[in-house]
Amino acid sequence: MSLDTWIAIFVSTVVAATPLIYAALGELVTEKAGVLNLGVEGMMLVGAVVGFIVGVNSGSLVLGYLAAMLAGVLMSLVFGVLTITLQANQVATGLALTLFGAGLSAFVGRSYAGQPIDGADALHIPLLSDLPVVGALLFQFNALVYGSIALFFAVQWFLSRSHAGLRLRAIGEAPSVSHAIGHPVQKTRYRAVMFGGACSGIAGAYLSTALTPMWVEGMSSGRGWIALALVVFATWKPLRVLLGAYLFGGVTVLQLYAQGFGLTVPSEFLSMLPYAATIVVLVIICRDPKTILLNQPASLGKGFHPDA
Amino acid sequence: MTDSFPPTTSAATPGSAPRLALRGISKRYPSVVANDAVDLTVQPGEIHALMGENGAGKSTLMKIVYGVTRPDAGTIHWQGEPVTIDSPAKARALGIGMVFQHFSLFETLTVAENIALALDHRAAPSTLDARINEVSERYGLPVDPKRLVHSMSVGERQRVEIVRCLLQAPQLLIMDEPTSVLTPQAVQTLFGTLRRLASEGVSILYISHKLDEIRQLCDTATVLRGGRLAGTATPRLEDDAGLARLMIGSELSPCQLPPKQPGEIMLELTNLNLPSSDPFGTHLQRVDLRVRRGEIVGIAGVSGNGQKELMAALSGECLSPDVGAVRIGGQPVGRLGPAARRRLGLGFVPEERLGRGAVPAMSLSDNALLTGAATAPAMLRHGLVSRRAARDFATGVIAAFNVKCGGESSIASSLSGGNLQKFIVGREVRLDPQVMVAAQPTWGVDVGASQMIRQALIELRNRDVAVLVVSEELDELFAICDRLVVIAQGRLSPSRTPAQTSVEEIGSWMSGGFIAAADAKQEVRDAAAA
Structure with missing residues (x-):
């Protein structure tokens, strides 16, 4: 294979991994606060359709992304009110949110299905983008790809270095103790859930405006679930989430190339590979139960009521 | 009783005002009045x-003073000033x-x-x-x-x-x-x-x-x-x-431990080594322990030094790789589960009464059935449950141990800690064990119920049962035990009778004071064997 092919594989890998990075980092922050939101897939679909519709009608993708984030936040607020304020079961509510999001997005996007648009353009950075090889490798992505890297650094810094991040982790660890010290458990959890919603929303908009610039019903095709699995198997560490997402992207792209070469393996088997490979690798990485116990937020999935 | 403190700030000059004064604090929960018009004054x-x-x-x-809970009634004065x-x-x-x-x-x-x-x-x-x-x-x-x-x-x-x-x-x-x-x-x-x-x-x-x-x-x-x-x-x-x-509100009578000659060994641990799978747990190392008929052996120690792991190894919740390391009545039981060990005559009062000692959401008679099924044949006939036998059994325990509850159909989690503990101890006692293991039997239990539980353990001993008690309360162990050992860092100390030892010695052992000596002895033994 030529150098150009390798560059193309690398670039497609990064492009395919980006929505997972957004969705998984958002869910990671939510879970670090002790809330398990299984509605990522649903929030992504709503983000995808809203981002697409606003982008098409306004002619501005930036507006589309903002609308997608807002839509994700609204979806997550439904979840937040039910689970944080009304103490509904988080698992059941999250599953319902996914079903709701899938139905809602299909309904809203009926007249837009299959309509193509101009996708997000690659940023042109003077000098850097024109560099030989390196320019093609690293400096010809669209803005959301760079945004995902920035988000990784921001989340990493927030969780490990900032005081607010420390309080968020403490709340995920032991909400009753945090409450006794005087930290606002419910407020922090709302914020974390809303952050997760915004991230899922933009991950969805990325699918419908950058990865494949069109709206198709159910187009997230399980990426929300992979994002959820990534968070667990990455043992709640942002760097592992990032690497896991790139692994998923890489295998996705490689299997497409393999299909192109006309291997005799059924294409369904190859399409399954990225999901299987990501999970197998991450399971092997986190097979030490101590790593999980030390990193898993101890109150994950458990409601908390300040008066109890 | 102190004189009532006027809730005005006129007398509250900085030097003379109490640091904290609570007046008439009341707090009600749906089922219980936690505080009823309580007054409290603390000086600088x-x-x-x-x-x-x-x-x-x-x-x-x-919790009210620290702002975690708010009172229904009453006032708080801080340095003489009323505050919320x-x-x-x-x-x-x-x-x-x-x-x-x-x-x-x-x-x-x-x-x-x-x-x-x-x-x-x-x-x-x-x-x-x-x-x-x-x-x-x-x-x-x-x-x-x-x-x-x-x-x-x-x-x-x-x-x-x-x-x-x-x-x-x-x-x-x-x-x-x-x-x-x-x-x-x-x-x-x-x-x-x-x-x-x-x-x-x-x-x-x-x-x-x-x-x-x-x-x-x-x-x-x-x-x-x-x-x-x-x-x-x-x-x-x-x-x-x-x-x-x-x-x-009433007098207490101290426990009486009549002198008694212990009989044959009923519970025996020999060189038990058990690595803990919990990253916050303790590994058990070279644990040797013998409990005879008609004696109470007490294990003292600061919690988190291997008590939990030792209890799991004794109850059968955690199996030992070496089948002979744990023996009940002379039989090796290292690979037997909890029900099989109960059939051999083990009675067990775990530390967590809700979750291990009893299923919180089940009635007392169902809870009696769950442990009784292994050893009380009346409750389980040809694989079928006899509700009546379970009810009779639970009612018997409630009456004999003066458990305050609404009857055998009360849900376990609705009982107060002390009453539930009386029920659990009573249930184990009436299943007629040969060996009784009790972990923190009086932890969080009020003085009256504690007294009753201790007395029940002593009566078991007097009936020639081998009794093992793990506790953090040294006073309790000195009062009811024939022999004392200490657990520290997953190791067990040599045993002492209460008369042979003192609170100071046990205290220094609790922070691991016996381990160096035990290791030295072991080295000598290893050298002799080599």
């Missing part, structure tokens, strides 16, 4: 005891610090992170470390800011909690049963720190039900009983019996 620089049995309302009252404390942050801003009884640190965070979380303003990590070191040196509380909490012993954790409070320069420090997790020596160190704080003008509210500690440390005592004020006393002028009378 005073060490004030708040005494009472479990469920007397001490914790609720302190609606959050812990407000309490800290006033100068109130609290050291919690259990689990108020975040295990997966470092010491410095834990402390940073409790400070209301952000502190740069570098200056915070320096401040932690300064406070810990000044009050003799060594802590390492960089360490992860889960790797620390219980005593070290408590030091972290105290340092965390002191960094906020409190004027009132609330200590909630601080000594329940400490060795006798560590208790004296803690008292030294508290006296020093008091001499600097800090008021201390000391919550406890341990009478001797209160008499040693405290200037004044306020006693609660059933949510009401039972009285105030000067502990130095009272004896244990007087304080106990205030606390429980």
Whole structure:
């Protein structure tokens, strides 16, 4: 294979991994606060359709992304009110949110299905983008790809270095103790859930405006679930989430190339590979139960009521 | 009783006003009145005891002072001024610090992170470390800011909690049963720190039900009983019996242990080695233990030194790789599960009464059936459950052990801790065991029920049952045991009769004092074998 092919594989890998990075980092922050939101897939679909519709009608993708984030936040607020304020079961509510999001997005996007648009353009950075090889490798992505890297650094810094991040982790660890010290458990959890919603929303908009610039019903095709699995198997560490997402992207792209070469393996088997490979690798990485116990937020999935 | 304090601020000049004055504090929960018109006054620089049995309302009252819970009625005066404390942050801003009884640190965070979380303003990590070191040196509380909490012993954790409070320069420090997790020596160190704080003008509210500690440390005592004020006393002028009378409202008779010749070995551990799968757990190493018919053997130790793991190995919850390392009545049972061991005559009272001792959401008769099915044939015939036998059995236990509840159909979690414990102990006793293992049988149980449970264990011993008791209460072990051993860092000390040993020796063993000697002996033995 030529150098150009390798560059193309690398670039497609990064492009395919980006929505997972957004969705998984958002869910990671939510879970670090002790809330398990299984509605990522649903929030992504709503983000995808809203981002697409606003982008098409306004002619501005930036507006589309903002609308997608807002839509994700609204979806997550439904979840937040039910689970944080009304103490509904988080698992059941999250599953319902996914079903709701899938139905809602299909309904809203009926007249837009299959309509193509101009996708997000690659940023042109003077000098850097024109560099030989390196320019093609690293400096010809669209803005959301760079945004995902920035988000990784921001989340990493927030969780490990900032005081607010420390309080968020403490709340995920032991909400009753945090409450006794005087930290606002419910407020922090709302914020974390809303952050997760915004991230899922933009991950969805990325699918419908950058990865494949069109709206198709159910187009997230399980990426929300992979994002959820990534968070667990990455043992709640942002760097592992990032690497896991790139692994998923890489295998996705490689299997497409393999299909192109006309291997005799059924294409369904190859399409399954990225999901299987990501999970197998991450399971092997986190097979030490101590790593999980030390990193898993101890109150994950458990409601908390300040008066109890 | 103290005179009522006028709720006006006219007399409240800075020098004379009490630091904290509670008047008529009441708090009701749906099923229970936790506090009923309670008054409490703490002077500057005073060490004030708040005494009472479990469920007397001490914790609720302190939660109200610290702003965790709000009272239904009553007023709080701070330095003579009426205040509303609606959050812990407000309490800290006033100068109130609290050291919690259990689990108020975040295990997966470092010491410095834990402390940073409790400070209301952000502190740069570098200056915070320096401040932690300064406070810990000044009050003799060594802590390492960089360490992860889960790797620390219980005593070290408590030091972290105290340092965390002191960094906020409190004027009132609330200590909630601080000594329940400490060795006798560590208790004296803690008292030294508290006296020093008091001499600097800090008021201390000391919550406890341990009478001797209160008499040693405290200037004044306020006693609660059933949510009401039972009285105030000067502990130095009272004896244990007087304080106990205030606390429980009646007299106590001490346990009697008639002399008795122990019989054959019923429970035997030989060189039991068991690595723990829990990252916060303790590995059991070379554990040897023999319990004979007609004796009570007590295991003392600070919690978290392997008691949980030892209990799991005895009950059969955790199997031993070496089948002969655990024997019941001479039979090797290392690979047998809990039901099989029960059939061999094991009775077991676990430490967690809800979740291990009883299924919280099930009725008492169902709970009786769950353990009785293995050993009481009447309850289970040809694989079918006999409801009537289970009901009769549960009713019998309730009557014999004076369990206060709504009857055999009461849900286990609806019983108070002491009553549920009486039921569990009674259930095990009436299943007629040959070997009885009880973990923390009186933990969190009020004085009257504790007495009854101890008496039941002694009666078992008198009936030639082999009894093993794990407890953190040294007084209890010295009162009811024929022999004592100590568990520390997953190792078991040699055994002593209470007459052969002293609280000081057991205390030094509790912090691992016997291990070096045991290792030396083992080396000699290994050398001889080689």
